[in-house]
Amino acid sequence: MPKDIICNTYYSNNNQISLEIKEKKFEEYRRFLKKEVQTLHNFYQIYKNLQELRTTRLDEMNLAPKFFMYSEFSLLSSIIFWIEKLFSKRSNVSFREFLLYVGANSKLFELSELKRRNNNLTDETAMNLVVKPEYINSDIIRINKSNFIRKIEFLRDKYFAHFDKKYISNTDIPQIGPILFAEVEDVITLSCDILKKYSNGYDGLFIDIQRNNNLDLYRILDIVHEYT
DSSP, rough: OGGGGGSGGOOOOOOOOOHHHHHHHHHHHHHHHHHHHHHHHHHHHHHHHHHHHHHSSHHHHHHHHHHHHHHHHHHHHHHHHHHHHHHHHTTSSSSSHHHHHHHHTGGGGGHHHHHHOTSSSOOHHHHHHHHOOOHHHHHHHHTTHHHHHHHHHHHHIIIIIIOOGGGTOOOSGGGOOOOOHHHHHHHHHHHHHHOOOOOOHHSSOOOOOOOOOEEEEHHHHHHHHHTT
């Protein structure tokens, strides 16, 4: 991602910074986050499929056990890294930073600006889409209060990004509990909700990701099953 996408203008209400530049930065941020949430969803969907296929295609997977074992671990690692990147306080490009930018540039989301960008909206629809200051605070609180995001940060820091001597035996890792499908899905839903809310408040465009089930693994293992 170009370095100039994230800069001090994200936290500035300086009138010298043109509206056009602020709009461009919001649109870049929106596009980037949408792409990364889609990547997270794809990692998760393939990981989930691997887990589910253990019940129906375990014999086929055992033809190449290490391949599937390390594929599963790699996908889990990617899920952890992607969630951490999207929500970490240390990340320069995250939903926290996105919300701070929206809050610092509230004029971008005024009713008049929304209708200027999308004159097809009725007054009633536009009023319902306008971003209110309390939305931003509420979404930041949702992120801060997420036990799952804290669990992901712990796993990333203590085991996946580098090895902490305290956890080198891996004996303490299970104490924080497993990563549940529902928890990952909740984070993806939270991400999509934030993108949709502020995208709608910006230009009325509905932003979402493709949540189709990737069936590649099913097709591959069905073929293996047929010919073995």
